[in-house]
Amino acid sequence: MNLKEEALKLHKDSKGKLAVKSKVNVNTKEDLSLVYTPGVAEVCREIANNPKAVYDYTMKSNSVAVVTDGSAVLGLGNIGAEASLPVMEGKSVLFKELANIDAFPICIKNQNDDEIINIVKNIAPAFGGINLEDIAAPRCFKIEEKLQNIGIPVMHDDQHGTAIVVLAALLNAAKVTGKHIEELKVVVNGVGAAGTAITKLLLCIGIDKKICTSVKEIVLCDSKGIVYEGRPDLNEIKKALAKITNGSKRGGMLKDALKGADVFIGVSKGNLLTADDLKVMNKDPIVFAMANPTPEIMPDEASKVAAIVGTGRSDFPNQINNSLAFPGVFRGALDSKAVKINNEMKIAAATAIANCVNPTKDNILPYTLDKNVVKRVAEAVAKTAKETGVCRE
């Protein structure tokens, strides 16, 4: 069987991937009188009298909604709520298997920003966190922003999960190549959810050390070339990004942007670059070509010039995959009773991921299914949440 046949068979045989289970016994009338009526009424009353008690007596303390509108699913685009469900189940499975979090898919059959915001706010009571997933840019930015004050952590994983792992990879790639983070000139190709979040995170790396450091410069490119202030076709998001990137206001195309750059980060589409294109970069270039399934440049080609090559794929070295981040980030946020996930927590997560390996050229990141990573990320995130004062208690 090929991958397609195998994947279809697995999903059909198991009728999906996620189930619920009871954590309590219901074998006798006595069990029933505690789990359900009349005993449960006492628990309800306790929470009605003391709303915070919902975290002590219910699943809320360990549950996360995996929320999508099906508008930007993997590389498949706007396939809708139903067709996105296998991904949301898969994500929920990873939450459970890697971080013991009880995640459940909420696939919303509506792609209006305000409706999605309203629905998520209204179903939040049973959840301790919200993982936004596969919601198209630029809608994802507003939706996430408007949900930052609902009292539980809300994170759009396509943005920040990716950004955290890219930062982790970059920290170790810099170490291996002997470059200093603060001196890196970075080109980010692709200004969607991931490209935007990567850019923002790389510009505030230092805040966990209470000093404001960042990479030296970021130049963003989209399909029309370099993003610069005043470019006539920029949307609001790109206008804002143009103000904090590309300080020298360069114009031109991607290949122009690469001149003198140390790092290429691709979150765009496959087969954009050749080894020759990389020759204009600084010595020992770092290339993260993360387009899926086909990278912007294949690793064997990139390696002709680059010192470090990473992709999104599991069949090449240095897989840059957000499953290294989201389980530990949410575990840490839930454990620390955080009400949001701030930049400091993201940077702590990236640092923890980077510290899980002794980096070498072909091993800048730990293995995606390593539960030790989740533990270390969770601890770092929880500690930082407390230090930055975003916890309920």
Place this chain on the structure above:
Amino acid sequence: MNLKEEALKLHKDSKGKLAVKSKVNVNTKEDLSLVYTPGVAEVCREIANNPKAVYDYTMKSNSVAVVTDGSAVLGLGNIGAEASLPVMEGKSVLFKELANIDAFPICIKNQNDDEIINIVKNIAPAFGGINLEDIAAPRCFKIEEKLQNIGIPVMHDDQHGTAIVVLAALLNAAKVTGKHIEELKVVVNGVGAAGTAITKLLLCIGIDKKICTSVKEIVLCDSKGIVYEGRPDLNEIKKALAKITNGSKRGGMLKDALKGADVFIGVSKGNLLTADDLKVMNKDPIVFAMANPTPEIMPDEASKVAAIVGTGRSDFPNQINNSLAFPGVFRGALDSKAVKINNEMKIAAATAIANCVNPTKDNILPYTLDKNVVKRVAEAVAKTAKETGVCRE
């Protein structure tokens, strides 16, 4: 420990009652490539091309949302979404333990009808059915009605679960007392969710036999006495019910209604009646005093006059509890690919429940945790769904 202490301890020790679990292995990169990217994309594509396939490849075929707005939780009233969560988790646990259905709580922090309808419609893609729970009357009627055409079965359990079990109990109580269903004069006290649904169901019992039979007469009472056409203070729901009940247009109070009645069904509040009040009923009266936790009349008192006494409580004989109905009803609806739950299916469920016992005075209903009941109810419901043509295929 008393019940309160025990219930609080159980919920606190287990941090709630519900968890999720994975049905598939995620131990290797190969597993990951099937469960998540890149393999899962093939499954998404399959569903995008053929929307019905969502039932074959995802959890939808076995998942039910337990939806509440926390407005009428047990006997506790409008305690809100968070405080209702222990009940919704308990209900989900029963769905799992009794019917192997993967149910998940959706506690909505909004009590506007149209908002609730909109939210439920929009989150439906991941669910194969919707169990509405503890939503106050009269809002529950409109909400349920407006959700009847969303393509998956939607049932408000406080209405129909209760009505089904009451009908089951009545079928067997009539058998034990040698009365004929068609000749019964019934008083229903309480015109909320349960009273309304019980009334409607008892008026169309015969439709599963393709002949239209019902009990002979129903007289409804609310806190102001008998409901009759033209009573000046009736709301729209009660006006409609007045047209199909109390044919002789009697007025008066509950105690007047009981004159010449065969059956008293209480879904109201505790301590309303004495044995003396029952003496005006016909010979061998049937009394279902279901107010929780205190019945309208205690069983020892009622038994002085009544031939059969049932309550909602597990510590007396003849517990009339909707956990006898909802697991099998949804199991049958999911198994038969029903798109709704019609009266015929409810009557089939009631008949199946009644047929699970050889009824005697103190044993008109099966044991609430008997999984054999679920199986028989599910089979009857599925068969009827197919016969009445409400299945997807």
